[in-house]
Amino acid sequence: MKMNKNKSNKVKMNKFKILSVAFLATVSVMNAQDIDQAKKAIDAEQFENAKSTLKSIIKSDPSEGKAYFLLGNIYLSQKVSDSAKITYQNGLTAKNDEHFNYIGLGQMDLNKGDVVAAKAKFELARKEMGRRDFGEYVYIARAYMNADKPDFKAAIQTLNLANERNAAEPQVLLAFGDAHYGDKNQNAAYSAYRNAFQADNSLIRAKMQLGVLLKGAKAYTEAVKAFNDVIATNPNYGPLYRELAETYYYWALNVPSRNDEYMKEALSYYEKYMSLTDYSLASRMRHADFLIVAHDYKALEIEAEKMKQIDKVNPRILRYLGYSAYYNDNVDVAIKSLQDYTANTTNSVISLDYLYLGLANIKKATMGADVTAAEPVLFNKGIELIKKAVAMESAVVNDLSEAGKGLYEQKLYKEAAAVFEISTSNKESKNFLLDNFYLGNSLYFDNTKAGAVKDTIALRKADIAFGNVIEASPATQDAYVYRARTNTLLGDDAQMINYYQQYIDIVTKKGPEEMAKAAVKGKLIEAYNTMAAGYANTDKVKAIEFFNKTLAIDPANGYALQSVEMLKK
Template identity: 60%
Template sequence: MNKVKVLSIALLAVVSASQAQDLNQAKKAIDGEQFESAKKILKSIINAKPTNGTADFYLGNVYLLQNNSDSAKVFYQKGLAGSEGARLNNIGLGLIDLDNGNTTGAEEKFALATKDLKKKDIEELIYIGRAYTISTKPDYKKALEYLNKAKLVNPEDAQLNLAFGNAYFGDKNQNEAYSAYRKAYNTDNTLIRAKMQLGVLLKGAKAYTEAIKAFDEVIAINGTYGPVYRELAETYYLWGRNEPSKYRIYVEKALTNYEKYLSLTDYSISSRMRHADFLVLAGEYKALEVEANKMVELDKVNPRIMRYLGYSAYQNGNYDVAIKSLENFVSVPTNKVIGLDYQTLGFAKIKKAVSEDGKTIDNALFDSAVLDIKKSAEMDANGLAINISEVGKKLYEQKAYKQAAAIYEIAVANKESKNYVLDNFYLGNCIYFDNTRKDVVKPDVVALQKADLAYGAVIEASPKTQDAYLYRARTNSLMENDAMTIKYYDDFVRVVTEKGPEELAKPATVKKMVESYNTSAASYANSDKAKAIEYFNKTLAIDPTNEYALNSIKALK
């Protein structure tokens, strides 16, 4: 019996050692962003020992990294009843609370994780620090608070210093982040992520040459470490954005490195989605369409794939597919919809609603597009402003003035936009030209008042923009507002005169000044003949043969 007991204990020790080895392999796979491999290993551990709470915790972490919080929660809750590592699962559940904005719930769960903690235990403190760092609603100061508690116990711990580096990086303390990453790697030179993060810091500082050199050093140590190729890809992309003349060269390098990243991270759906996000960023929509269709084959129900199909279809001119895909995506309440989703949907509807020559318009579809674009602007006013301006300009060039005005009204609602002044000018012009069409029976005074305000915004921001006065005068003339018509024509003349002889000598300027004087004179004709004659004489001073002025003076006398 004693021999049997000894053999049983020995066997348990072998099983335990095997599971520990498997758990280390899973950790390595997670760090290498080989999430499907990690899940396979962890599920194997759990099948062998269902009460392994530590494996449940790590499996929950993988699902959370893949943006699947529901599955993560299932394993965290299961892990709470584990015979080992149970308390770690409170941290996972706390992280989900943080993401949902429930800081009180998170703190309660973190308190459970650290209750009766032994003096030498720091793993829980490190994971809580990480939770505050990687949450979608991070609190870096709180992260550092927990990490400093662990530091009192073991300041040399490599994982602790890696966590410090990430928290400092998030808190925009580059110097402390650099020191922490360097210390982590010097303490444990197998912790390749810490060395990679030194390059990430350089990338963030726009020191692209140095960043690439740092990443190449990582590759020299471990050429199969997938995440470093992703960082290389993102660095080349950013470098290309900062050097437009070399953009194409650097983007090609970025795409090559991202393919390498995919090849080393098991081509899982999550890796492909991250790749798809990068393709959106780089504007590589042909490649995105290929990737999206591959993802459909892997996972026909994942909603984010509809986003990628929608984006790529829009950019590649397949507007029906774009509309269908994005309407499916934004209609699901549980999807994390962003402003770009609604904006792209709206733009696709505009492309379908307005013919290329601007003469045929599906008004119902266009109105639906405007609602989508308004939603996008409410969600991300600054980030998407330039796109709205560009679509407005395209409609303006198509002479779809009424539709262009609807888009520019959305654009000018954002006073922080870099295009605010120009957008107001185009808004005014759209309304003015829409009211001077040959088929207009009676000008739309309400719309023209919006144009007047738009030109006023331009003048306030840029008082030397002479055409803003000119078009404001024309707009008031359409509204039969004689006093304001004369005022803004006078302002136009004043501004061009202040610019000096060179501006006054331009044929286009002379023509506009003649318009200013003649229109103002006509406005005075019924109320003040002397003023009318005075303005007509100003016309003749710069255009002595102007028939309208000559004939009008004769009639007035």
């Protein structure tokens, strides 16, 4: 029996519709699984893996708006703003979850400082939320936290709305922990992280963050133990090794006696982190940034060369090449790299770029074992670049001490003084006291070298520098000696006597053991003889008294013996 043709077509069409719905449902489930996979990769900081997965989803099904949003977030975290913006805008044309992309665009507004525009976009995302939805609130809160200028209080306010929808949701609790941590509320952060892990013990990041709190409190032993406890159960979670690297780095800074040991541990753990995440250009740049703070410039130069092979035109590679080349004495490479980088107005130039370009010029101007003075043009150019760096960020003076000391050890005292004058311009510098001492010494010794013409202005600067040392640390006894010597050169006998007397008072108060030291004895003899000479023309009795004090220490002191004999005539 023949089936009616129309009826046959209708059956076929119904079968096609059923198959299409089934196919779409299968694709939807597969995409959801792939998006979950991408989220896990993002959490594990395997960003290239996540990008690959998300691009694959978008290619196979452009209707998945959440895939665009997550991909845009990765670009934004990697500072590739143009790609992030394009991805978010394309995501707004998707059929499903397109509204999440308003959140990404909102964060970009926050980065530009346009809070009003950001809130407007967040509101567009909120309008599309279902009655029980909370994920949008979590992502809006993270936008506030991840902005260039984070607003943790706004993040907490937003998370309170998510909390009203689902107070037990682990991701809400985790975000609360991050927001409270950023807001410097350690107790609230601890509770939130603990509750997040209790709600979902597969949420490794929550347990890891408990160790991060210990790291922030400088409880380094406890932090390392906390991270190792998590590693024992989850050895392939890369971010744990990054946290260990940072913990050992800060531990090294706080325990100078074990700096080399802990810094080695830090670098080793960072290598482990890289091996478990990815070796993309973005990851290598994060690694390079860590190598800079860890002062491993040999490894930085190797990393920079590898990055150059991946992307020859990326301008940030010039920064890494410049920094490492400076420390590895490849000054021409350092100057060329940093000149090229800073000359391009589209690059994000920071104070350190000018600092190391300046230092590289100074190093080239003073190279050579037998150099007696710097090549003036290069040296002055270097000083001006350093001043430019300090004008951008005064804290960079902390990095000048090493360069100044290098010049001082070369006996390039005038050049060293020029560097130390800049480094002592910031009273908040961690090296303020020591740099002032070196500044004073540099100016003093520059005025005592063979053939030197007395520079009264420089000597007065030296006097002020030693005064800064004494004010900050009155027990620094040698500062009084050098200040007295400086005033001798200035011809100010009254101040010379004053500072030598203060030196004598300090070492006398420390007792016989201090005064018995050979170096102290030598300076006491210097003080007594110079003070006596200062009194010789005005108070012979006083002069003889001080020469006799010299003879009490050194009975055979020729200068004192001869001077006493002359004064008694």
